[in-house]
């Protein structure tokens with residue numbers, strides 16, 4: 533990423549940068565060039581307390597076999613629900629195998645990422661993310677943040693499980709990138725359909741683990757989710773920057789497939805741990821919205837992504853989100869005299885707008901959002 537238009541670098545608080553109020557033009561970085569420059573631009577250098585440590589211990593995450601559950605075996609289902617619940621009581625991360633997703637589809641989804649991220653920047657910018665919106669192409673979120681820029685490019689798009697929106701992903705990608713991306717669009721449409729199905733199964737297990745049956749599965753039946761392709765080019769100084777900064781996902785559930793390079797780190801027991809790549813497994817974690825739905829019983833987990841100097845790393849992240857009209861409010865079984873309401877009612881579009889226009893999602897997003905809501909209501 534070469535800086536094509538350098539502007540004076542302002543250190544601004546990590547809220548969203550609003551160019552309308554500021555004179556400077558947005559920075560543009562080209563991933564194919566910056567990696568060859570000797571020094572990193574200051575915007576990419578993270579504060580000492582957030583710089584990555586590379587040799588972290590591996591987190592031994594339970595591999596939860598979904599085969600029995602998906603074939604309707606009641607004993608295997610109870611075991612899977614118990615393991616999911618135990619993982620969520622600990623740190624909110626778990627791995628699922630025998631998930632029923634075609635490995636060829638996973639391989640295609642990974643290889644098609646190269647077809648997009650390796651085209652010239654000017655072509656990628658056909659899908660340029662607009663200020664305040666979450667869909668589209670973003671390179672290091674230049675123009676959005678002024679410091680602590682992540683060393684990554686992303687392409688994000690909306691998914692809907694509603695029957696009437698059954699080609700929303702393919703249509704968006706083809707209409708935005710051109711008809712030559714039709715196969716590209718089909719692969720990610722199929723991939724998102726598979727992710728939605730898997731998410732509902734996991735939501736069923738989460739509901740069982742909390743003693744509320746299928747209420748969460750039904751809540752997300754017609755989900756309106758976000759698919760994100762994360763592309764982390766090699767970096768000449770990987771110990772000075774981050775691919776994705778420390779955060780809890782503001783969404784409900786994340787199903788992530790990482791390639792074989794490695795770089796996902798999770799903060800558990802006051803220490804960063806790595807989650808080793810496993811092609812046959814999806815990494816699953818709950819997000820802030822599910823933490824609110826569970827009335828705080830399960831916690832969303834702090835995690836980040838580090839980069840390396842040798843090879844590009846890719847990850848596919850499906851962020852399960854409820855339909856826009858759903859109110860985030862825990863089932864009555866999870867609210868009682870001992871555990872009164874922890875978070876106020878809200879809708880996902882409200883929290884999404886907060887992260888896109890007012891606050892850079894980190895480890896305190898839900899608390900900041902709650903304060904922001906109360907401030908607005910007073």
Ligand SMILES: C=C1C[C@]23C[C@H]1CC[C@H]2[C@]1(C)CCC[C@@](C)(C(=O)O)[C@H]1[C@@H]3C(=O)O
Pocket residue numbers: 666682758760776777778779780781782783851884887888892893894
């Ligand atoms: C709703 C979302 C906002 C982010 C993408 C999804 C879920 C994760 C969020 C994010 C990855 C958390 C770290 C900061 C962020 C800006 C990023 O590095 O991409 C976040 C995403 C976003 O706001 O675009």
Ligand SMILES: O=C(O)CCC(=O)C(=O)O
Pocket residue numbers: 760762776781788790795796797835836837846847849
């Ligand atoms: O790329 C990864 O491994 C993690 C990315 C992530 O946490 C995210 O996109 O929310």
Ligand SMILES: [Fe+2]
Pocket residue numbers: 779780781786835
């Ligand atoms: Fe994340």
